[in-house]
Amino acid sequence: xxxxxxxxxxxxxxxxxxxxxxxxxxxxxxxxxxxxxxxxxxxxxxxxxxxxxxxxxxxxxxxxxxxxxxxxxxxxxx
Numbered sequence: 001x002x003x004x005x006x007x008x009x010x011x012x013x014x015x016x017x018x019x020x021x022x023x024x025x026x027x028x029x030x031x032x033x034x035x036x037x038x039x040x041x042x043x044x045x046x047x048x049x050x051x052x053x054x055x056x057x058x059x060x061x062x063x064x065x066x067x068x069x070x071x072x073x074x075x076x077x078x
Contacts, residue, residue: 001066001067001068001069002064002065002066002067003064003065003067004062004063004064004065005062005063006061006062007062007063008059008060008062009057009058009059009060009061009062009063010055010057010059010063011059012059015055015057018036018055019036019037019055020037021035021036021037021038036053040052040053043069047069047070049068049070051068052067052068052069053065053066053067053068054066
């Protein structure tokens, strides 16, 4: 799955903080506090792969988010 925008992009320092979970954001309303890193770690554990998630971004040029979830046959899941 690819999610892409042509917005203002994310600078490298901020992008690294988002991926590592080291960024503090103002929270408005309810939040679960799970974060990107936690979700990615869970997906990697479930599917046994390390290439599940990737973000590419360049300041002033937009952002691409890749999410790769392997397709498993029903017999593998049950």
